[in-house]
Amino acid sequence: MADAALRLTTLAEELLGAPLPVRIRAWDGSESGPPGAPTLVIRHRRALRRLLWRPGELGLARAWVAGEIDIDGDLYTALGLLAGLIWERDDDRGAVHPVFDPRLRAAALGLLKAGGVLPPPPPPAEEVRRRLGPLHTKRRDKRAISHHYDVGNDFYELVLGPSMVYSCAYWEDGGSLEDAQRDKLDLICRKLALKEDDRLLDVGCGWGSMAIHAAREYGVQVTGVTLSREQAAYARKRIAEEGLTDRIEIRVQDYRDVRDGPYDAISSIGMAEHVGAVRYREYADQLFALLKPGGRLLNHQIARRPEHDESAYRVDDFIDRYVFPDGELAPLGGTTATIEGAGFEVRDVEVIREHYALTLRHWVANLEADWPQAIRLTTPGRARVWRLYMAACALAFERNRIGVNQILAVKTPEGGASGLPLRARDWR
Incomplete structure (x- = not known):
């Protein structure tokens, strides 16, 4: 038997x-x-x-x-x-x-049915090979971004839906994924107090959704930077179709190479997870330098729970090998401390952990609803990676193993006038 x-x-x-x-x-x-x-x-x-x-x-x-x-x-x-x-x-x-x-x-x-220990099977082709050398050099970061984002825009359309936003949505009861993503983009625009002809830098601009929303709805001038050539090409096509090429520029550029400040506002949505602990203060310093006095930063970032011994933190093996090579999560307290250390005044923190669990469950449902097409657009292995990581992350958010937060910070000028309204949460 x-x-x-x-x-x-x-x-x-x-x-x-x-x-x-x-x-x-x-x-x-x-x-x-x-x-x-x-x-x-x-x-x-x-x-x-x-x-x-x-x-x-x-x-x-x-x-x-x-x-x-x-x-x-x-x-x-x-x-x-x-x-x-x-x-x-x-x-x-x-x-x-x-x-x-x-x-x-x-x-x-x-x-x-083996008489001795057999050799290990080779890893699946989708696994990133062991990387050598220092973390978060520009070259290494570009390769890591390409691994995750350059897997086909059609595949991401299937998973993300028409909004093409790859970060936590902002939900109301009964709303659709597209509604929730639009509301998230609009929330960020209102927190940044964007107005006509402001200059906005969108760091890690993805497929251009934030840039398009800000330019179309608030009349701002947007510069979007990404390390993904596929994202940049897709974003430029969308911008042209929207008739916004006079208001939006998309660059394939590392945030460390942006030199054309000052900007009135900076949005960083789901990008800082790629920065890494060794570069995070450099990241905060760079964004601070790119803002004019009174300029605002909205940092939207996944956070992990703090460790009793922070030196014991290690990156999740599956995520590092298959999903986000070299990605790192920081506790909320460490992120706010670093942002403050760069000179910013942190004015608001909003925790939206449960919103990401809902977002991920919708992405998984999209993937599962058209599974044969997902496999055709990439590989069976890659589709399985995305299904496992998104479902596991949904549970991690629901169980408070990880969170996601929006931090609003201001480059408050000398004299202390932040330029924000007295009731700072009027964006609600």
Whole structure:
């Protein structure tokens, strides 16, 4: 009788030291685990080899991207059940390497029908190769941005919808994704107190949505910068179709190379996560220098929870290898302190964590609704990367493992006149 699923369940529970909360369906058709629970489908023995060599998150991610494992049932429920065993463990048991545990190694090799330890399978093609050298040089940042954003504008249209905004929306009950993204862009414009003919710098301008909204609705002159050539080409086409080429310039340019200040306002929406801890003060200093006295900065950024020991923070393996190479998250307090250290006066902080969970669930729904087309537009592996990372991030926002915040800061001139209204939240 086929029994791979039962043997896998036993092996997993011995390794994790806890009952497995999902069912397992193995490559031989056998099943084991709690009835009615979501099912982890292990299609190929190769997935076990990956876990032998890289236990925990990275091994599972490689098997997922390669299509060697899947979920039968609700993806969010399955990830929620597994999170406590893989992503939210308070000890280091998940780091135990079973290759060096003779008992577990023997059990795994028996399932693999191997007499000795097999070599690790090559990672899926979508994985970023190990990078050498210092973090966040201009060249390395450009490659990292290209990995994430230059995967096809048609693919992003499918996921993001007509708004083509790749950051947290701002929701009201019953609104659509497009409504919520429009409201987010308008909220930022109002926080920045934009008015006719102001100069706005949009750092990390994406596909041009913020630039178009600000120019069309508020009459400002916009400079947008991005490191993605595909984004820039798409944004320029949209701008031409809107008849706004006289008001918007899109550049393929690093924010560190912008020299044509001063600007009245700067928007940075979902870009600072790419800056990195070693460059964050440089980022804040550069934006401060580019603003005129009284100029405003709106920094919209994902944040992580602070660590008891900040030196222990490490970037998530799956995100670093498959999604945002070299991306880093900082706690809200550290970000505001750095912005203040550059000379800004922080005037408002708005926490919109739950809004990002809703946004991500809509993006996942868009992807799943047209899955065959998503695969055609990129690769099966890349589509699987996006589905897993967006669903897992939705849960992380819902569980307060990460957050997202809008920080409004002003380059307050000498004398202290910020130029903001006495009731600063009149933008509501």
